[in-house]
Amino acid sequence: xxxxxxxxxxxFRKEGQNVTLSCEQNLNHDAMxxxxxxxxxxxxxxxxxxxxxxxxxGDIAEGYSVxxxxxxxxxxxxxxxxxxxxxxxxCASSSLAGYYNEQFFGPGTRLTVL
Amino acid sequence: QKExxxxxxxxxxxxxxxxxxxxxxxxxxxxxxxxxxQYSGKSPELIMSIYSNGDKEDGRFTAQLNKASQYxxxxxxxxxxxxxxxxxxxxxxxxxxxxxxxxxxxxxP
Numbered sequence: 001x002x003x004x005x006x007x008x009x010x011x012f013r014k015e016g017q018n019v020t021l022s023c024e025q026n027l028n029h030d031a032m033x034x035x036x037x038x039x040x041x042x043x044x045x046x047x048x049x050x051x052x053x054x055x056x057x058g059d060i061a062e063g064y065s066v067x068x069x070x071x072x073x074x075x076x077x078x079x080x081x082x083x084x085x086x087x088x089x090x091c092a093s094s095s096l097a098g099y100y101n102e103q104f105f106g107p108g109t110r111l112t113v114l
Numbered sequence: 115q116k117e118x119x120x121x122x123x124x125x126x127x128x129x130x131x132x133x134x135x136x137x138x139x140x141x142x143x144x145x146x147x148x149x150x151x152q153y154s155g156k157s158p159e160l161i162m163s164i165y166s167n168g169d170k171e172d173g174r175f176t177a178q179l180n181k182a183s184q185y186x187x188x189x190x191x192x193x194x195x196x197x198x199x200x201x202x203x204x205x206x207x208x209x210x211x212x213x214x215x216x217x218x219x220x221x222x223p
Contacts, residue, residue: 033211041215042202042213042214042215042216043158043202043213045211090157090158094211101146101206102146102148102160102163103148103160103204103211104160105150105157105158105159106157107156107157108156108157
């Protein structure tokens, strides 16, 4: 089964903790993305990566970090510097091989700060 | 000005009616256009892609693109209660993906 997996589905963080959200894809996609969605809001881009060992900041990168050591994996760390991390986090991937590059999403991780 | 604009709604239609969702975009070089459906608490699901001017039909869904007017729409025929969701419009400009904030649709039985 090809697809994108995210874990955990729910995550609770205490103040001052760093937490890491996992994203794995077996679609052989080149590009991977992290978005944040707040209730009633649209998607905001945190980071994206188009190739292994390279990534770019999105619109709201402050307080987050990523790595792309393998093509199929793009973990997101929410650091203690992120002041309001409670949100729904979505990972997506797309192929860059063709002209039309739809993004496909994983099921998401819901992060709550206690 | 936002790259992609959608009416946030909510849009309510009776079961069996046609739901019309609209989206405008600002970048004239945008190449590809997408509609995603997002149920409450779930992740977005791609339902339609359109790249050329005109209409593209897939089952009860029709996407319409007018590049001169920078306008893309989604029509849902014979709307069902299961179509109740938020619909996100997305546009690719260069390699950058831009999402609208979504239109909430409720289909009333």
